[in-house]
Amino acid sequence: MNDNENNFGLLRRLLAHKRQETPPPGYFNSFSGQIIARIRAGEDQEMQTDAERYFSEAPWLLKLLQAFELKPAFAGAFASALSLLLVFGIIYAERPDSAPQPLFQTSDQSAGSFAAASPSAVVQPSISSDITASNSAASSLQPVASLFGSQNVLVQPVNLSPAGN
């Protein structure tokens, strides 16, 4: 152990002499000036390639790619997972399925019902159909001859407040 420490001592002294490996005299006189000039000129951004710029905006992507480079097993696992996902997607897509159920009533139905209704009638359906009813009613009004100056425009008040209010 003492030998080791002694040897480490020699090694440390040798390493400490690396401090003398310095750049040529005067090197640092212009060092900061060069950096400031690069910042001013925006040289750094100009020199970035598109890929580098993209990576700087999405550093996680760069980390992922670096992980692929450093750990080929990780890249393999990722590719396998993607392939499995693709196969699963194809199989799932080809499976016969029942017709999809509409989540909501189509607006045609409500539009039809409102079109049949008298324009003067004030409709107060449920809250969920209020907005649809208003839009549909507006579209089912009598045709307007022109946008401006028409005498025959029918104006129907629209009630946007929820039913019951």
Added chain:
Amino acid sequence: MIMAEPAPIPVPETPVQTGEMELVRRAQKGDLEAYDQLIKRYQERIYATVYHMTSNHEDANDLAQDAFIKAFQALKSFKGGSSFYTWLYRIAVNKTINFLKQRKNRLHMSLNDLDFNTENNPDLVALISDKTPRREAGLKELQEKLNEALLKLSEQHRLVMVLHDVQGQSHEEIAEIMNCNIGTVRSRLFYARQQMQAWMADYLKPT
């Protein structure tokens, strides 16, 4: 022969030192004059760290400049949770490690710029054993071997060794820079020294 310890390196200026936080605040607002002063404060240490990691002056120049530029661009995100120089070191170190990973197989050293005094330094001369079969090895060769051995270490081990044994940083500072605990720093340092000791055995003076 008794060898003198190399002259201690200057202690890094701490963030509590007068004006540093003020300079940082001004630089955060885009004051390039203030940032210029911050660069001047740390340029030699950042450059030296990068150089000892890469063993190449051209790469060290580019990486150190890039690190300072990146730090300026990211300065607004600096909240003062750590000292400015620790934060700056992290940027420089991460940039250097990424660079080294991308060019892992590159072993390109430029030792032309070594200080002339290095070759005539009596302390360094004394490090070469007069009994070793490698006695004929010149000091330049010793430097080359040392750098080659350093490059054989992993980036993490090399970084610990450079920061501690070359630059004289404390375990605590290194742990903060590397974002790991002190125990990890110590174990990495011990492992790195063991490896270096084995690789440099022929060149070191036996006791």
